[in-house]
Amino acid sequence: MTQFGAEFREKYFPQVPKDVTPVNHGSYGLTPKPVLDFLNELNHEQEEYPDEFYLLTAKNKYIAQLKALGKFLNVDYHNLALLPNATMSVNAVLRSIPWDLKNDKVLIHSSTYGGCANSVKFVHDSLGLQYDIIDLQYPLEDKDVIAKFEEKLTKNNYKLCMFDTVCSMPGVRLPYEELIKACKKYDTWTLIDAAHGAGLVDMGFLHKLKPDFVTSNLHKWLCAPKSTSFLYVDPKHHKTIQTFPISWSYALNSTELTKEMEENLLIEKFWFSGTINYTSGFCIEKAIQFRKEICGGEEKINKYQADLQKEAIDIVLREFGTGAKLLDNSTHTVSVAGMFNISFPKNERNTKFIEHLTESFAAYRKFKVKCETKMVVDHKAFAPFIAHNNELWIRFSVNIYNTAADYERSAKLIKQTIEECIEDELK
Numbered sequence: 322m323t324q325f326g327a328e329f330r331e332k333y334f335p336q337v338p339k340d341v342t343p344v345n346h347g348s349y350g351l352t353p354k355p356v357l358d359f360l361n362e363l364n365h366e367q368e369e370y371p372d373e374f375y376l377l378t379a380k381n382k383y384i385a386q387l388k389a390l391g392k393f394l395n396v397d398y399h400n401l402a403l404l405p406n407a408t409m410s411v412n413a414v415l416r417s418i419p420w421d422l423k424n425d426k427v428l429i430h431s432s433t434y435g436g437c438a439n440s441v442k443f444v445h446d447s448l449g450l451q452y453d454i455i456d457l458q459y460p461l462e463d464k465d466v467i468a469k470f471e472e473k474l475t476k477n478n479y480k481l482c483m484f485d486t487v488c489s490m491p492g493v494r495l496p497y498e499e500l501i502k503a504c505k506k507y508d509t510w511t512l513i514d515a516a517h518g519a520g521l522v523d524m525g526f527l528h529k530l531k532p533d534f535v536t537s538n539l540h541k542w543l544c545a546p547k548s549t550s551f552l553y554v555d556p557k558h559h560k561t562i563q564t565f566p567i568s569w570s571y572a573l574n575s576t577e578l579t580k581e582m583e584e585n586l587l588i589e590k591f592w593f594s595g596t597i598n599y600t601s602g603f604c605i606e607k608a609i610q611f612r613k614e615i616c617g618g619e620e621k622i623n624k625y626q627a628d629l630q631k632e633a634i635d636i637v638l639r640e641f642g643t644g645a646k647l648l649d650n651s652t653h654t655v656s657v658a659g660m661f662n663i664s665f666p667k668n669e670r671n672t673k674f675i676e677h678l679t680e681s682f683a684a685y686r687k688f689k690v691k692c693e694t695k696m697v698v699d700h701k702a703f704a705p706f707i708a709h710n711n712e713l714w715i716r717f718s719v720n721i722y723n724t725a726a727d728y729e730r731s732a733k734l735i736k737q738t739i740e741e742c743i744e745d746e747l748k
């Protein structure tokens with residue numbers, strides 16, 4: 322078996338040029354070669370004879386992926402649908418629910434992914450749906466996060482609460498199991514944004530806690546090609562949920578359903594909602610197989626990421642120098658084995674500017690674009706950052722193709738880039 326790290330990268334991720342230091346798996350993921358090869362084969366098959374592919378083959382392939390995914394997640398595959406990404410899944414849920422606009426209210430948190438928060442805002446702006454936002458300023462203890470949600474849930478009658486397994490920026494883990502339990506206690510439906518979910522965190526909560534709606538990207542941490550996510554829908558919502566965009570299957574709403582049709586309703590609705598390239602989604606089984614057979618399974622992957630992450634944290638802290646901190650709490654439950662955040666060291670010269678970035682979104686955007694372009698183009702070592710709670714948090718990812726050298730190189734270059742961009746602004 323090829324060892325994770327440099328040799329693994331060379332063999333299974335040869336598409337990544339040697340001068341690129343990939344420490345941002347969290348944003349888009351990277352697909353291993355055997356899965357990419359399979360994707361190419363599928364594309365070829367699709368283009369050879371589209372009539373056969375779309376009319377006869379596609380639905381069977383779709384169901385085969387659901388079955389493989391259902392087994393991996395330990396859930397009934399009839400409760401799963403495939404969508405291109407987490408944003409679309411969140412949109413599908415928010416725009417399917419027949420809101421009672423007089424009474425229904427939605428609860429989200431301030432570190433909700435921007436695209437998904439905007440989906441809530443859109444339903445507010447277009448329909449008038451009310452929503453509240455819980456302010457989360459990190460670092461935070463899990464018990465304080467839970468208390469903030471509880472406080473809101475006790476006082477209001479929320480129809481639905483949307484929260485993450487792991488937030489995007491900063492890349493912090495929420496106590497999602499406790500939050501599902503809290504919502505259940507108050508009869509609030511849960512919409513869980515597990516964009517950073519399958520392949521990164523334990524998804525056992527699906528089976529154990531039976532939330533209402535969960536979406537997880539599979540192109541981020543499960544080695545599937547881009548445009549692959551699933552939406553888990555509790556059976557009690559199968560009739561309500563609609564495809565995004567609304568399409569052929571909406572007609573099923575006015576059809577009398579047999580028991581068998583009801584059992585397969587989610588499949589009937591979601592397997593086809595317009596002609597797109599479905600081949601990425603059809604690689605799920607292959608991606609799961611890659612992780613099991615070539616990587617040696619989820620535990621082995623998780624252990625490599627956890628061990629390398631410990632080393633990487635020390636390296637980045639050392640390279641960033643005095644004043645740099647790991648985003649953590651007293652129970653060490655903020656980071657997952659795959660993503661960690663380090664603050665950019667503040668000093669007499671830059672403190673005011675960094676604090677200004679957390680107050681002015683316009684200044685932050687301008688600064689961010691400048692820094693990111695430099696990182697991507699000049700250094701080919703990119704890690705996203707956010708101005709949050711008077712700090713600049715840089716999010717590093719750790720994966721099976723990484724080595725300690727990736728963090729030495731990227732930390733040096735990222736620090737240099739941010740320093741240069743701050744100096745530019747202070748001139």
Ligand SMILES: Cc1ncc(COP(=O)(O)O)c(C=O)c1O
Nearest residue numbers: 348406407408434488489514516
């Ligand atoms: C927490 C979270 N939600 C949603 C998304 C959106 O994912 P996608 O672009 O695949 O829809 C991301 C992407 O990084 C994310 O981090």
